[in-house]
Amino acid sequence: MKTDAMAMDWRQAAAFALLVSVASCGGPRTVVENRGPLLASDVATSGVSTFVWVSGGAEIAYVSGGAxxxxxxxxxxxxRQLDAATPYFAAGVARSPDESALYFIAYDPSAAVPRFTLREALAHRDVPVGEVTPISPSISPDARRVLYWTAGAVSVLDASGVTFSVPTCTASPVRPVFSPSGDQLLCAGESPVLFTLADGSSRRLPDTDSxxxxxxxxxxxxPQAVALLPENVYLTDAASGQRRAVYKPSQGLLNYGLGEAAISEDGRFVAFWETECLHADSIFSCQAGQNEARLMIVEVASGRAKMVASGAQGPGIAYVFQAEYGELHVRAVP
Incomplete structure (x- = not known):
């Protein structure tokens, strides 16, 4: 039998798994519900992660369908509305770990030609970097530096006002991540690159299924990366290229542009969506719309896996999925 402390660990792990269940936009209402099994179509991602935990995990900040x-x-x-500016729904929200800064891409929907700006929600101000490209920003752990995109370029703005140019970087398949000190930047893409901002130097990292x-x-x-491949879920040391399997799916994973994963802030847990066919047409195919999505949490040290969401019943941890346009659904997990 698990101890209360052990049970709390799993509940805390489930809390960060919010980040893996996203869609391109939320809506004007929030619905708390219990229902049958989640389907892959409920949690498949059709855009970037447009929400983050705030207020110590008591609230979720997100870009609503009401703009x-x-x-x-x-x-x-x-x-509650966090900022009066209109957010661009297809770009994500970036929050510093200490919650001192929250960045998003804003625009004027009434303009004949949209003009996008980088905005800090808590200070209610545009960041003075001019017009930007509507791609999700990234922020350093101490909120001292923020990465943003302009036409054909990637830049990092320091709190001192100094701007660093990053010659080659991509926001796919995951957005860039800063080192703990904020002095280096890892860009993924087909060939991951590590940049040192102070001198502009770069180093290509081993390409381990990035x-x-x-x-x-x-x-x-x-830096550590979670890789979702058909045969296994891997935890990869991005610098050395060494990786180890942390989970072997029984049927499949929600992946390849549809599913996301997450790593807890302390690195103890990884989360991802596993799929299982509820009603098969044959041994080779599943009936349309009958793939169940199961939210899995794996404890990295022990390899123990737990399904924390499928057919939810009763009160428990809430996580978010967006099953349709117009509503942000919050679902109880037993």
Missing amino acids: QLVAVRIADGVR FAWRALRWNGTG
């Missing part, structure tokens, strides 16, 4: 940046309180669904990376975390020893 607002809002925070919804998990306990009772109460919403196309399958779905989450990045940089701890004190170096």
Whole structure:
């Protein structure tokens, strides 16, 4: 039998798994519900992650279908608007770990030609970098530096006002991640590259299936990536290229542009979506719309895996999925 402390570990792990269940936009209402099994179509990603935890995990900040940046309180669904500027729904929200800064891409929907700006929601101000490209920003752990995109270029703005140019970087398949000190930047893509901002130097890292990376975390020893491949879920040391399998799926994974993964801030857990056919047409195919999505949490040290969401019944941890346009659904997990 698990101890209360062990059970709490799993509940905390489930909390960060919010980041793996996303779609391109939310909506004007928040619905708390229990229902039958989640289907792959419920949780498949059709855009970037447009929400983050705030208020110590008590609220979720997200870009709503009503074109607002809002925070919804998990306990009772109460919403509040975080900033008056209009967010661009197809670009993500970036929050510093200490919650001192929250960046998003804003625009004027009434303009004949949209003009996008980088905006800091908590200070209610545009960042003075001019017009930007509507791609998700990244922020350093201490909120001292923020990465943004302009036409044909990637730049990093320091709190001192100094701007660093990053010659080659991509936001796919995962957005760039800063080192703990904020002095280096890892860009994934087909060939991952590590940049040192102070002198502009770069180093190509071993290409260990970086196309399958779905989450990045940089701890004190170096960057780690979660790779989703058909045969296994891997935890990869991005600097050395060494990897180890942490989970073997029984049927398949929600991946290749549809599913995401997450690493907890302490690096103890990884989360991802596993799929299983509920009703098969044959031994080779599943009936349309009958792939169940199961949210899995794996404890890295022990390899123990737990399914924390499928057919939810009763109260418990809430996580978010967006099953349709117009509503942000919060689902209880037993």
